[in-house]
Amino acid sequence: MDNNFDEREYSTVSQNNRDTIPEVSNKIVLANNRRRGSGFSGKFVILIVIICVLCSSILGSLFTLYIAPNFSFFQGTPLYSQIGGYKTQYVGPTYFEDEKDSLTVTEIVNRVGPAVVGVSTKSIVDRGFFGLQQQEGIGSGFIINEEGHILTNYHVIEGAQTVKIIFYDGTETDGKVINYDELNDIALIKLTDSTVTVPATVSLGDSDELLVGESVVAIGSPLGKEFIGTTTKGIVSALDRDVPINGKTLKLLQTDTAINPGNSGGPLINSRGEVIGINTAKYDNTGTTSVEGIGFAIPINQAKQKLDELSKPILRIGIRGRVIDQSMSSNLNLPEGIYVVEVESFSNAEKAGIKSGDVILKFGGNDVKTFDDINSVKANHNVGDTIKVVVYRNGSNQEIDLVLNE
Structure with a gap:
């Protein structure tokens, strides 16, 4: 075998190097000997x-x-x-700490469910040819403190003449609207029966800390009183969605949790049992493609920022009016302000002497161009305060003292 190996190596060397072949062969053999040592x-x-x-x-x-x-x-x-x-x-990002604090859906329902209520309303609507008729509505809400204050949507209580609160066990009691923020679709109502015990309250979380993909639970009253306390589960699908609702654009949370009519005003809850949103709408693409799994909620931080303002009762004047802008002012030969269309019977406006046809020029010392000008003054006063109101009547200005009430 060694001779054959040397011959193959030898055969690859050119004829001109024949003299060096023995040395090359010896080196190869030595190498083989070392391997076989x-x-x-x-x-x-x-x-x-x-x-x-x-x-x-x-x-x-x-x-x-x-x-x-x-x-x-x-x-x-x-x-x-x-x-x-x-x-x-x-x-x-890790979630080990969150996982230790996480609750099961059953635990969330047991903890938060008793604080979720149905909100039943009755209002008077104008049916045109059929005249004024009573209309009933149903929504949801949740109790935020031991005083019986309840957060819900403005559109749940809009125009309500009476408000009933329905507890998780079916018990009904009276409530009233304290205040609302129509622009952000938030309202605060309150239990009015002092003999009723508040069954539970919710904990408000921090919606700014939400991440897409987090698990959430919704509790509410979809489709009516028969389904009070219905629980659905999903995730946070997106944050900061610009959603047009009733002519306004709101920045909302998106979720695939089932949100149906009647869920409005109910809580959207994270895995720790904290309310992080107010369920407000289901995506409705009526007339085109039917869409499921797209619902929206108001971030709870938006409502938390409004709680101090909402806790003050709405101060009423007792009038219906319309804005006279610069164009109308020229055409009607009236000053700019709020034209009083109607004065409610037995209201403080009637008691103060405000009449239909008056134009409100100043309210609390401030010029009045819009209803917001009046509302901004009311927001800085309390029930029982007296406001100086300047009205234009029959070609001259008159000053009237108006007492504010709820």
């Missing part, structure tokens, strides 16, 4: 190498995990944030 020596060397590699790996790991992190020069390196500092460093 003592088997024990080769194995011993390999064993020593393996042992050295294992020892260095173990020592390196011990140094990295337990020794190096304690040296200050190492703590500022990127490697420390990944290994040595794992006990204290936060690297990327």
Whole structure:
């Protein structure tokens, strides 16, 4: 075999190098002899190498995990944030703490469900040819304190003449509208029967901390009183959606949790049992493609910012009116302001002497151009305060003292 091997190597050398062939052949043979040398020596060397590699790996790991992190020069390196500092460093979004605090859906319902109520309203609507008729509505709400204040949507109580609160066990009691923010579709109502015990209250969370994909639960009264306390589950589908509702654009949370008529005003709840939204609308693409799994909720932080303002009762004047702008002022030969169309019977406006046909020019010392000008003054006063009102009547201005009431 050796001769054949040498001959193959020899045959590859050119004729001009024949003189060097013996030396080349000897070197190859020597190499072969070394490979065929003592088997024990080769194995011993390999064993020593393996042992050295294992020892260095173990020592390196011990140094990295337990020794190096304690040296200050190492703590500022990127490697420390990944290994040595794992006990204290936060690297990327994790949810281990949230998971420990998470509740099951059953636990959420047991904790929050008793604080969710149905809101039943009756209002008078003008049916045109059929005249004035009574209309009933149903929505949802949730109790936020021991005083019996309840958050809901404005569109749930809009135009309501009477308000009934329905507890989770079916018990009904009276309520009243305290105040509302029509622009943001938020309203605050309150239990009026002092003998009624508040069954439970909710905890308000922080909607600014929400992430897409978080689990949420909705509780409400879809489709009527028969389904009070209905629970549905889903996720936060998107944040900060611009959604047109009743001619206004609201910035809402999007969820695939089932939201149906009657759910409006009910709570959207995170996995810790905190209310993070007020369910307000279901996407309605009427006339084109039917869409499911797209609902919207008002971020609870928007409502929290309004609570102080909403807790003050609505102060009423007792009039119906319309704005006279610059164009109408020229055409009607009347000053700009609020034209009094009607004065409610037995209202404080009637008692103060305000009459139909008056134009309100000043309210509380401020010029009046819109209803917002009047409302901004009322927001800084309380029930029983007296306001100076300047009206234009029969070609001259008159000053009237008006007492504000709920």
